[in-house]
Amino acid sequence: MLTANINSITINNKTNTASLLRNVDFTLFPNNIYTILGKNGSGKSTLLLALVNLLDNNDFTIDGSIKLNDVNLQKLSESEFAFVRKDNFRFIFQDSISAFDPLKKIKYYFELFNYSLNEIRGELNYFQLPKYSEVCELYPHQISTGMAQRISIVLALLSNPNILLLDEPTSALDLPIINLLLHRLKKYVEQENKIVLLVTQDIPFAKAISDYISLMEEGELSQFITPENFFNKEV
Numbered sequence: 001m002l003t004a005n006i007n008s009i010t011i012n013n014k015t016n017t018a019s020l021l022r023n024v025d026f027t028l029f030p031n032n033i034y035t036i037l038g039k040n041g042s043g044k045s046t047l048l049l050a051l052v053n054l055l056d057n058n059d060f061t062i063d064g065s066i067k068l069n070d071v072n073l074q075k076l077s078e079s080e081f082a083f084v085r086k087d088n089f090r091f092i093f094q095d096s097i098s099a100f101d102p103l104k105k106i107k108y109y110f111e112l113f114n115y116s117l118n119e120i121r122g123e124l125n126y127f128q129l130p131k132y133s134e135v136c137e138l139y140p141h142q143i144s145t146g147m148a149q150r151i152s153i154v155l156a157l158l159s160n161p162n163i164l165l166l167d168e169p170t171s172a173l174d175l176p177i178i179n180l181l182l183h184r185l186k187k188y189v190e191q192e193n194k195i196v197l198l199v200t201q202d203i204p205f206a207k208a209i210s211d212y213i214s215l216m217e218e219g220e221l222s223q224f225i226t227p228e229n230f231f232n233k234e235v
Helices: 044-051 078-088 107-111 117-126 145-159 175-189 203-209 227-232
Strands: 002-012 017-028 032-037 060-068 089-092 163-167 195-200 212-217
Touching: 002 044, 017 044, 017 060, 032 175, 032 203, 044 060, 044 163, 044 195, 078 089, 089 145, 107 145, 117 145, 145 163, 145 175, 175 195, 175 203, 195 203, 203 227, 212 227
Parallel strands: 032 195, 032 212, 089 163, 163 195
Antiparallel strands: 002 017, 002 060
16 A cells, blocks of 8 residues: 655755645555546656655655555655665656666666566567567667567566556557557556556546546646546536
């Protein structure tokens, strides 16, 4: 269970302080897919980064609490949070190529953890990627944006986190792969204690995949409600 009670997130510069997010209050329960819809600049990605302590503490201030089960993550040291993040979270960035070190081959990321070769092959095949023997020898500059996004998804799924965070996961994917991702994430949350939280502007994808949907507008997040209620509510 992930709970956020955030009064505000502000960005600080030399001359003033600007509010990015306000009054964010939600609890995410296992075995569900949660989606945040919103336009560019509404604060969706900032919220995801805040949940896993990836905002620069020198520039951003979070007023509030973020709890994983009964642990207040805001009270942990950087090193303590790093351990919690490693054991519980995986974050799939929208700009997946930039998430890879340009000097390291893709095999470096698969070899960081003790994934079985059969599991790797299965996920690569599912997402219509080349064989592992080919993928592992590539450098980030040798793969397309769509391939980078799919490899990031594969790596995240292989690590089997309790909470999977995805930032615009369909932005570089074509429709057949989007459908594969939809079914794979639905299967993923059927496992015990798994939560998926994603942010997107892809309304058809959100409508098809979500158990609960919220809207981010001008730094404020609405309550999570079912897709039926979200899309049928009066405007």
